[in-house]
Amino acid sequence: MSKMHLVMGGRVQDPQTLDFQDLAAIDLVGVFPDYASAEDAWRSAAQRTVDDAEMRYVIVHLHRLLEPDLPAG
Template sequence: MSSQKLHLVIGGRVKDPQGLEFVDLAALDYVGVYDNYAEAEDAWRSSAQRTVDDAEMRYVVVHLHRLLQPDMP
């Protein structure tokens, strides 16, 4: 039996362009949850491309399956 590997794509303004500390958690852009990395990466790429000229905007893929099932490969 295989388990879903859920991925969350979020983005927002960060305090430091080199970091991942978001300025306002209430203002995060929740792009979506995806059941495979390829779809999540496409969503991340599309969202990041829209804000490519804004160094303080950052989008990330969060591997939810690693949080929900830490022993999963």
């Protein structure tokens, strides 16, 4: 299985958590085939909202969700 990564973000209720305010308004940046390209997309999306403490972007390791028994390496 390829190591898919999802980059997404949105407004959070508390900047210290990942409790998104409105799941219908989540910004789905995209799915990427490797961590490096996902990190580039995350960095770009996060930079656009750097002055807004309530906006948070994350990288989700989809391959770990789909096959949690695989080693992380």
